Each structure stands twice: as structure tokens, then as C-alpha cells.
Amino acid sequence: MKRVTLNDGNTIPAVGFGVFLIPNDGPTYDAVLSALKAGYRHIDTAAAYFNESDVGKAVRDSGIRREEIFITSKLWLQDYGYEAAKKGLETSLEKLGMDYIDLYLLHQPYGDVAGAWKALEEAKAEGKVKSIGVSNMTPKIWNEFVPQFDTVPVVNQVECNPFFQQKELRALLEKDDVKIEAYQPLGHGNTELLTNPVVTELAEKYGKNAGQVILRFEVQEGFIVLPKSENPERIAGNIEIFDFELSEEEMEKMRALDTGKGGHDPEAPGVAEMLLANYKIHD
Numbered sequence: 001m002k003r004v005t006l007n008d009g010n011t012i013p014a015v016g017f018g019v020f021l022i023p024n025d026g027p028t029y030d031a032v033l034s035a036l037k038a039g040y041r042h043i044d045t046a047a048a049y050f051n052e053s054d055v056g057k058a059v060r061d062s063g064i065r066r067e068e069i070f071i072t073s074k075l076w077l078q079d080y081g082y083e084a085a086k087k088g089l090e091t092s093l094e095k096l097g098m099d100y101i102d103l104y105l106l107h108q109p110y111g112d113v114a115g116a117w118k119a120l121e122e123a124k125a126e127g128k129v130k131s132i133g134v135s136n137m138t139p140k141i142w143n144e145f146v147p148q149f150d151t152v153p154v155v156n157q158v159e160c161n162p163f164f165q166q167k168e169l170r171a172l173l174e175k176d177d178v179k180i181e182a183y184q185p186l187g188h189g190n191t192e193l194l195t196n197p198v199v200t201e202l203a204e205k206y207g208k209n210a211g212q213v214i215l216r217f218e219v220q221e222g223f224i225v226l227p228k229s230e231n232p233e234r235i236a237g238n239i240e241i242f243d244f245e246l247s248e249e250e251m252e253k254m255r256a257l258d259t260g261k262g263g264h265d266p267e268a269p270g271v272a273e274m275l276l277a278n279y280k281i282h283d
């Protein structure tokens with residue numbers, strides 16, 4: 001598995017297994033065990049996914065040493081502010097049943113972001129988290145918050161796939177060697193993307209499926225990708241992307257699919273309120 005070096009010197013597997021929308025108490029446990037068996041060594045969860053305990057249990061039961069598996073979790077909005085963030089991290093560690101998290105992210109860029117980030121910086125100094133990053137920051141939101149931080153985030157986890165290639169954000173992040181983590185790398189299962197002729201022609205040429213071509217393109221572009229699946233065959237297939245390479249001409253054809261727009265606009269009015277109403281982790 002290819003690893004990407006972060007700007008703090010740590011490395012991260014280029015393909016991670018995303019567990020958003022997979023229920024706890026069984027389905028996440030089964031999916032994570034299936035992913036680890038297939039060769040994934042990077043799992044992406046969050047407090048607001050409500051499935052950290054299944055992730056931890058699957059890691060323990062896998063028989064694979066903890067230090068061989070890269071775990072990401074995320075602080076939820078309800079826990080922003082310095083004191084609340086410290087408690088939020090402790091709750092995640094407890095649910096995971098782990099004494100450290102490899103990468104811990106501010107899940108959303110609203111509210112007391114600076115206070116929460118300070119708590120993450122301290123947690124990193126204490127060894128409770130190895131690397132710290134952010135998520136859902138557009139260039140405008142990045143410029144609003146990050147210049148106040150003492151530590152530059154290692155990643156910005158954002159919506160990113162061939163239809164929305166985040167060109168402006170990438171140019172901004174490159175200056176500080178901040179990596180893009182592509183969430184919804186398969187467009188959240190977007191059929192229009194998975195049946196796009198540029199994608200399907202490449203799939204046929206390389207004897208791969210559409211999902212594998214899309215993920216290969218993204219990894220070749222330098223993104224860390226987080227495909228989700230509950231289907232053991234697709235789980236295994238989504239990391240079988242290191243035995244072929246797209247040519248520069250093919251990469252250009254994939255780059256031309258960019259529409260510059262995604263499904264989620266972090267700058268839209270009322271987003272923070274909507275998220276807080278939909279994901280209540282404390283009640």
C-alpha cells in the first residue's frame with residue numbers, strides 16, 4: 001500500500017476505509033474486519049458516525065497490531081471550544097478503546113474553531129493524537145481560521161472526486177504541503193460518475209471496474225482516498241488499484257471531467273445549524 005508523507009513527518013496509507021452511515025453494533029464491526037482482511041490499514045470514523053466502538057472492537061479482534069493500523073476520528077461541533085474538545089477527544093478514545101488516535105480532525109469549520117484547535121495541538125503534544133487536521137474547509141474558510149493557528153493542519157478532508165476536483169483549494173494547500181483527503185471519492189456512489197464513458201472506457205482497457213479507475217485517478221493526483229462500502233467484494237476491489245497506472249493523457253481526460261462544483265457547500269447559510277440539528281452526539 002502506498003503511503004503519503006504528511007507535513008508533520010508522519011505517514012498515512014493512501015487508501016482508507018470510510019465508515020460513514022454504517023450502523024454500530026454489528027455492521028461497522030463486520031465491514032471493518034472485512035476491510036482489514038482485504039488489506040486496508042487505515043480506517044476513517046468520527047464521533048458523529050456513532051460507530052467508533054465497533055471500529056475499536058474490529059481492530060482488537062483482527063489480530064493485527066494496533067500500530068500497524070492508522071485510525072482517524074473527528075471532533076464533532078457540539079464539542080467545540082477548548083474544554084469541550086478535550087472531553088470530546090477523551091470520549092472518542094474511550095469508545096475506540098485506544099490510547100491514541102493517528103489522525104484527529106475538526107469535523108466542521110464552525111463555532112469556536114480556534115479553541116478546539118488549541119485542544120488538538122495540546123493533545124498532539126501529549127501523544128494522545130499523532131497528527132491533527134481539519135475538514136470541510138473551503139479556501140475562504142481556510143483563510144479565515146488557519147492563519148490564527150500555531151500548527152498548520154496536516155490534511156483538509158473535503159468532498160473530492162472527478163466531478164469536483166478542488167483545484168482552487170489544492171493550489172492554496174500546496175503552499176503548506178497540506179494533503180487533501182478525498183471524502184465521497186466515488187461521488188457517494190453517483191451513477192453518473194460511475195457510468196461516465198471516460199471512466200468506463202478506461203475500466204475496460206485495464207480490466208478494472210469504474211470505482212477502481214476513479215480511485216486510481218485520485219491516488220495518482222496525490223489525494224488520500226476514503227471509499228466506503230458494505231459489500232465485501234467492493235471493499236476488497238477498492239484497494240486493488242496498485243497494479244495499473246493511468247498515462248498522462250488518460251489523467252488529462254479524467255481531469256477534464258471536473259465541473260468545479262460539489263454536492264455540499266460548507267459556506268451555505270445555516271449549514272452549521274443544520275448539522276447540529278441532524279447529528280446530536282450527546283442526546
Ligand SMILES: NC(=O)c1ccc[n+]([C@@H]2O[C@H](COP(=O)([O-])OP(=O)(O)OC[C@H]3O[C@@H](n4cnc5c(N)ncnc54)[C@H](OP(=O)(O)O)[C@@H]3O)[C@@H](O)[C@H]2O)c1
Pocket residue numbers: 017018019020021044045107135136157158182183184185186187188189190194209210211212226227228229230231234235237238
Ligand atoms: N469529513 C466529512 O464531512 C465527510 C463527509 C462524507 C464522507 N466522509 C468520509 O468519506 C467516506 C466515503 O464517503 P461516502 O461513503 O459518502 O461515499 P463514497 O465512498 O464515495 O461512496 C460510497 C457509495 O458507493 C458505493 N460503492 C462503493 N464502492 C463501489 C464501487 N467500487 N463501485 C460502485 N459503487 C461503489 C457504496 O455502496 P455499497 O456500500 O453498497 O458498496 C456506497 O453507496 C465516508 O465513509 C467517510 O469516512 C467524510
